[in-house]
Amino acid sequence: MNESTELARRLVLALVAAGVEHVVHCPGSRDAPVAYALHDAAAAGLLSLHVRLDERAAAFVALGLGRGGHPAAIVTTSGTAVANLHPAVLEADAAGVPLVVISADRPAEMWHTGANQTTIQTGILGPSPHLRTDVPAGFPADERLDALVLRAVTAATGALSRDPGPVHLNVSFREPLVPDDPWAPAPPARRRVDPARTAPTPLVMPARTVVVAGDGAGPLARQLAEEGRWPLLAEPTSGARAGSTALTDYQGVLSGRPDLVDAVEAVLVLGHPTLSRPVSRLLARPGVTVVTDRSRWTDVAGVARVVAGPVELASVHVEEPWLRRWQDADRPGTATVKQQVCDAIWQASTRADAPLLVIGASDVIRSFDRHAVPAATSPDAHANRGLAGIDGTVSTGIGLALGTGRPVRVVVGDLTFTHDAMALVRGECEDDVDLQVIVLDDHGGAIFGGLEHAAAPRPVLERMFLTPQGLDLPSFASAVGASCLPWRPGLLDEPIVGRQIVPVELAGR
Ligand SMILES: Cc1ncc(C[n+]2csc(CCOP(=O)(O)OP(=O)(O)O)c2C)c(N)n1
Ligand SMILES: [Mg+2]
The missing domain is CATH 3.40.50.970 (Thiamin diphosphate (ThDP)-binding fold, Pyr/PP domains)
Known part of the structure; x- marks a missing residue:
């Protein structure tokens, strides 16, 4: 078997073994060894393959797969194709969505020579990838490649780091780029790194708390607000905008009722709130506690106490009129x-x-x-x-x-x-x-x-x-x-x- 085919086949099996079930492929010549291997792996039922022409859109397709809980790899050829991935890679980093980038490259002896479609791809995606490495032509197609891919996928999912996001393997292939034998792969044994477990941290909050649920906050925000009978200011993509304590036009309340805002003793923040200036002002006050499951959190004003999630309320002193005052003030104006x-x-x-x-x-x-x-x-x-x-x-x-x-x-x-x-x-x-x-x-x-x-x-x-x-x-x-x-x-x-x-x-x- 030729060297590039061997490397590509092992790479694809290592991705499957590490839990990657979807691959988005963009056509090219330098990435052809991976294209053949992906086609054969998909035909054998090992993965779902999606082929897209435009790398920029393809990378967002891969991001969407990751958002839906299916961490995906995207494979491109060399040159401008790789740079087209950058917007989705930035978003994956900022939003904490797993994304495994595999770019094909020419072997190092062709770099800086004026060879066709050859640029410097090492670091081309800037500081965003959470793991980035070159895989040179001739890299051993054995358990060392499997281990590297497992590290990359683990960095992408954030299973250990609590910092999910993009990773980048820049893989060089030497000609020939075409397999010289057919391939019918069997499913590889799954290898995975078990996520770190954390016991819930007890949380003590005062009665006049409000809960801010930004993007990706999750149902915990709603649960905490309902247990504490606190007003819930939940963005549409928080996964928490529901239930008996969630307000509709909380922005209107924050802007129109300074008396209520002044009475706030504490703010509990989950997720990534970005949508409104009144909420930004609320988050710049003293008494802000941010609960985060990731190694990053939102605290633009730099005032927050940070608690690693998950959390549970240690004791709850409910002051029922507190929630009612906010609910009474929540009167959305006439909608456009x-x-x-x-x-x-x-x-x-x-x-x-x-x-x-x-x-x-x-x-x-x-x-x-x-x-x-x-x-x-x-x-x-x-x-x-x-x-x-x-x-x-x-x-x-x-x-x-x-x-x-x-x-x-x-x-x-x-x-x-x-x-x-x-x-x-x-x-x-x-x-x-x-x-x-x-x-x-x-x-x-x-x-x-x-x-x-x-x-x-x-x-x-x-x-x-x-x-x-x-x-x-x-x-x-x-x-x-x-x-x-x-x-x-x-x-x-x-x-x-x-x-x-x-x-x-x-x-x-
Ligand atoms: C890639 C990118 N380029 C530019 C912007 C700046 N920007 C923010 S909103 C916006 C206009 C969006 O218009 P439309 O999608 O029609 O939504 P509307 O505000 O009319 O509801 C632009 C250009 C951005 N957020 N992202
Ligand atoms: Mg518009």
């Missing part, structure tokens, strides 16, 4: 059409067997945050809040659908959609996904019209900030083979079949 649509989508997403929800950055997630009324259960809602980019959102939804096998509803603004629209192209050999993209079209970046830039002269605001793109959504849908459905609330009760674009025309001009 965008906000009404968001609340309708939210309610539909709380039903049993509802599609998974992906929420785009910008004004869209803030519309959910102001107006989505908490129900008995929280939707399974995701957003790329690590860096709050408007890129890769459709691809993230596709990855979630591929990993979970469930339909996904993506709700985005018009610019966020346009940024990642080509992700809706389906390769002719690839499985389709059940993915509905609801595009809240207000002709540009409405968020800027609500910021200080609204004061700019209209032509400046329009050209430099709003930047309407005028994408013709029905024509685009037909160009990529998706269906285009007119918006109506009843649509939310119907099953999602195939790729669908649902334009919602909003007054924006």
Whole structure:
């Protein structure tokens, strides 16, 4: 067997052994040894393979797989292909999502020679990868490679470090790049590192506490708020915006009722809150306790006491009127059409067997945050809040659908959609996904019209900030083979079949 084929086959088996069940592959020549090995491994039922043309979108597909609990690897050829992974790698780092990057490279003797498609790929993804290494051509294709891959996957999942994120193996292949024999691999024995276990830390909090649940906080935030009978200020993708203590327009309460804010004795923070300035001000006060399961936490003002999760309340002194005062103050104003649509989508997403929800950055997630009324259960809602980019959102939804096998509803603004629209192209050999993209079209970046830039002269605001793109959504849908459905609330009760674009025309001009 030739050297590159041997290395690629062992690499693929090592990924499977370490628990990687999904691989996203982008075509090229230098990564051909891995392409053949992946194809054979998928044919043998060892992994699910997804092939995508555009590395930038592909990396967000892999990120979406990781978000849905299916840590994925992405394999690319050399050159600019690798640099296209950078946005998703940054998001994976900031949001703590496992992502295993494998870039193919030419052997070191060809670096700095002007050889085709050859650049310096060592460190090309900057400081983001939690483990990064070169795997030179001729690296022993034995248990030493298995161990390296296990280390990389363990670093990606954060099983030991509590710091999940991206890792990068830059693997060089020497020609020949084509296998000279067929391969029918058997499943390798699973190797995994058991996660560290921690007993719950007892937590003592005063009666007048409020709980802030940012992105990814999880159900513990809701549980603590309900045990302590504390108001719960939960973002849409916290996984905690539900139950008897969750408020709807907590931003409105924080801005409009300084008496309540002044009475706060302590703030308990879980997850990564980013959506509102009133919450940022609350988190800059004394008495903030952050509970974190990761080795990172959110404390922009630098004032917080930090407690490693999980936690349990040591003793609870309930002061029932405290919660009631907040609930009485929670009176969302009249909703805009965008906000009404968001609340309708939210309610539909709380039903049993509802599609998974992906929420785009910008004004869209803030519309959910102001107006989505908490129900008995929280939707399974995701957003790329690590860096709050408007890129890769459709691809993230596709990855979630591929990993979970469930339909996904993506709700985005018009610019966020346009940024990642080509992700809706389906390769002719690839499985389709059940993915509905609801595009809240207000002709540009409405968020800027609500910021200080609204004061700019209209032509400046329009050209430099709003930047309407005028994408013709029905024509685009037909160009990529998706269906285009007119918006109506009843649509939310119907099953999602195939790729669908649902334009919602909003007054924006
Ligand atoms: C990759 C990236 N580029 C630029 C930005 C800056 N940005 C934030 S919101 C926004 C406009 C988004 O507009 P749209 O998706 O239509 O949402 P809307 O605010 O209109 O609801 C831009 C350009 C960003 N967050 N991410
Ligand atoms: Mg918009």
